[in-house]
Each structure stands twice: as structure tokens, then as C-alpha cells.
Amino acid sequence: TQLLEQSPQFLSIQEGENLTVYCNSSSVFSSLQWYRQEPGEGPVLLVTVVTGGEVKKLKRLTFQFGDARKDSSLHITAAQPGDTGLYLCAGVANDYKLSFGAGTTVTVRA
């Protein structure tokens, strides 16, 4: 059982469309991170959210941390082929173990 549930598992959209990936848990996290992983490479950190209700923007990417610090979302506006990859959310609970969601594979078609 995953501590962090990500949805959807797969997402295929056309260039220019918007998409949202969700990361949910019944546990409270002190912080959540989002990573993107491309084939043959390790995950690369996109953002860390710490405060409940926090919203962070990174160009066309918008990240939200739920008020209760149990969930987060990643929204991409006007997706581009370069956004293709595996998106992972990760959080550290009180036991200092880093838990990852199963990931969302995003494919943006040109």
C-alpha cells in the first residue's frame, strides 16, 4: 500500500492542453516534493511545498499543498512535449522515511 496515492497513473494529452496530477494521503506531511524523471535518468526536484495552503508557480507549473498538508496537486498550463516524463510526489512523514507516490506518466503529443 502506497502512503502517497497519485492519480492518474497515465496521462496523454495534446500540446497546448492543460493537465493536473494529484497526490493524496491520509497522513500529514511536514513537506511534499515533486520530481520529474526522464527515461534513463534519476528524478529531478521541481519544487518543495511546506506550508498548508501554499501555492508555488514555476513558469507553466503550479503546485498546491493542501490546507491539512495531506495532499498536493501539480497543474501544467499549455503543456509542451518537453513536459513529457514521470512525475513523482514525495513526502517525509514523522519517521524520517521518504515515501514516493507511484508516479504519473505524462506524454505530451506534438
Next chain:
Amino acid sequence: KAGVTQTPRYLIKTRGQQVTLSCSPISGHRSVSWYQQTPGQGLQFLFEYFSETQRNKGNFPGRFSGRQFSNSRSEMNVSTLELGDSALYLCASSLTRLGNTGELFFGEGSRLTVL
């Protein structure tokens, strides 16, 4: 600055053998954590080392072990390999311990195939 380096990148072993994987963190980083990534289970935390001490361990059997040296380089060992150990093993380095919201820098991984 140089990133996280993992060696070897690819290796093939047979059941019952043992394997050692190496991770060189970014200079100055004292935390090294290890993860197993498989299509079915995703990324699973193995353990974290900080200042040569194992600080935390995931839910893996004792066949999985590791250590960290004084220069922060880390190795992980898997003994008595099983087919299910086939996976991408990733290490990540950080300035601070996990849980301090520090950025994790991942290596490219070591892909292990067990036949």
C-alpha cells in the same frame, strides 16, 4: 559541480549471487539515501546514511545492506540475489538529513538484472 555518480550503470547477475553498488555524492553532501525503483512498486526507500551512520531503514529484508565512508561515498550490497531484486537502484545525496526539506540530488541509477 559534479553530480551524483553511481557505478556500475548496468549489471547482470544470477540468483544467489551478491552485488555491490557504489554512490559518490555531491561534494559537501553528507546524506546519502538509497531507493529501489520497479515498474510494479515504484520508488521504495531503502535506507539513509548520514555521517557514516545508518539513520533510517525502509521495509526491506536484511539481504539489503549498506555503508558510508568518511568521504561520504556510500555502497549498498544485496546478498543472495532473487529474481525480484531486478530493479533500478537510485541513490540521492543531500546537504542535510531527510526530513529537513533539503533538495535531493539523484544519480542516474544502477540497473540490476537478476537471471
